[in-house]
Amino acid sequence: MDKTVKKLAIGLMLLVILTPLGLLAVGETFGEWGPEEVEEKLGFVPPGLESLSSLWSAPMPDYALPGGDESMTFAAAAYILSAVIGVVVSGGLLYFIGKKVAKD
Secondary structure, X not given: OOHHHHHHHHHHHHHHHHHHHHHHOOOOXXXXXXXXXXXXXXXXXXXXXXXXXXXXXXXXXXXXXXXXXXXXXXXXXXXXXXXHHHHHHHHHHHHHHHHHHHHO
16 A cells, blocks of 8 residues: 555544544534524525425434434444445545546
């Protein structure tokens, strides 16, 4: 494995492990607003957001596993699982798109 890729992989793993630190944050998360929160902040919901908001729902809403308890340990595990899934999906897409682009 290339030295630069190895350093990037270690950094990414460190970020995945540190993901549960978000549980300690006070207040709301920036940019993770639904139409209700946008209306509260702006006074209206943009038409595009309103029409597309029902098109997609998160596979793990609030980064929680279904049927899980409210313990900090369980929530941290769910955050880490969400991060791992995100890294695998994003990395896989980038890999296949890169292969496709390099092939042409």
